[in-house]
Amino acid sequence: MKTTWYEIRIDVPASGLDLVCNELGELGCAGITVEERTLDTFVAPDPDADAPERYGISAYFPTEGDETTLRTQVTERLEWLGQLAPGLLPLSLQCRPVQEQDWAEGWKQHFSATRIGRRLIVKPTWEDWSPAGDEVVVNLDPGMAFGTGTHGTTRLCLEALAGLYDQAPVPTRVLDVGTGSGILAIAAAALGARRVLGCDIEEESCRVARENVELNGVGDRVEITGAPLESLEGDFDVILANILAEENIRLGDELTRRLAPGSALILSGILQEKEALVTQAFARYDLHGPEVTHEAEWVCLRYRKPA
Template sequence: MNSTWLEIIIPAPAFAVDLICHEMIELGSQGVTVEERQLDTFVMPDPDEHSPEHFHLKTYFPNADRAEQLKEQIAERLQALKTLMPNLPDIDIELHPICQQDWAEDWKQHFTTTRIGRRLVIKPTWEDFSAAPSDAVITLDPGMAFGTGTHDTTRLCLEALAQLFDQQPLQRVLDVGTGSGILAIAAAALGAQQVVACDIEPQSCLVAAENARLNGVDNRIQITDRALNELEDGFELVLANILAEENIRLAPELVSRLAPGGSLVLSGILVEKEQLVVDALRAFSLSGPNIYRTAEWSCLIYRKEA
């Protein structure tokens, strides 16, 4: 397949890499690499490895004829990030048209099947895997803009999700800011019968719908761009892998969507902003949080009082 894609190079300080990656996925990027190392892969970085202060992100988009539009959209996203990170410098990006075959096959060397918790397994399409009867297997293709699950914030959510399903079966799950749909699909694969996945980005909804179909769980996942306050309540589990400020802003709606005794999983939270979220959630009748951290990210798990 020789269709033309856009490779966009974004020089970024280390502190901004994760957030910029998140913004690119939201815009419809179908892959992001960092300094020749995969940012969101199944190969976890060595925690003792020296980390440079600056990286070059390479992000890939289909439809090379959208170059100018994408350049403007990326510039807007980077400018918006300055409200969260005032010390973010001005960034000049580079755009290069490339053929799909020049990069799509290179993804394969970075991915292998990985197990999360006792039952959840994520595997790329090109690998064979002999699943145990109890395994919940998600098959993915990074070329389909699928969040692969080992970016720190997504990995934290998947681990929390797997843990909660191990504790008891859950039937109704809400995934707020679904992105690629990986958390919603994992919930359905683990046994949830009704999953609502919402996202304000139309492109994310399209990608999530396709990924749900590819994994054969689209009949149990409702994907919507409706506002959170328009959705029903009574969910046994609510997931929100969004930024700390959004977790705080949406806290009343997130908590109100929970059934009594239900669990609330909040991620996308920088460790330095963890206390802000904890302080904000004290206003609600919740137990917890149990806090899990990796690198510079936190995941908070609460339970609503019965």
């Protein structure tokens, strides 16, 4: 049976694109397209391309709730945002139900093989790649879940993760919080982790991630669970949290509690204007760092727990 989603279409000024996409994500948006370019999470236009002054965006929400309620929530949130994004108001907003295949297939037009660091290749299932030397390949069919490696936050996490496997000792136990498509968990297993746990509270993300785990033949090392972080047991050599800044802060106690001595904590999904909020929140923990990397408007923070 085809899955139905609510499609919210909005006309957005270019200067407010990132802010609008971020707010829609916080409301539970499962994916966004801008003009006819599908984005893997919330991404700014290619800076090398000719950027128009306005964009038509489509945001996709699960149909668990009422369409009128969803429209009201989006309208209220964006009207509040209008004071920060000149030109956003008055809103031009449309809402309609759509079938999943009407937009999920759009990934194939915009996702191609990507090299991360020295060894890691992330590629879609419909492309061929012959690994050379010690390259490792992650095959991905993102479906409706976030994460292809092309978005700034995902790429920052993958680069940080890949760097950990270029030096000894390599991490063997990895936790991926908010696993989405499973890309970070699968990459960790491909790079050498022996036990990887990916958790996500979204049922669709867990389903897609499990499919991608099986696709890559790492089911013996990667487990995907819908259980919340608070219920998970054990400690880890690496914890990845590619989630929103506020969620990183909220889960700070739970994230740091599961760090093994000498382990790495990699946080992303953080807009630059919220970097200070996160670093201030994590300053109270016994951690070295952070090392900070940026891509476009996104930030990745890398901490190390003392051995």
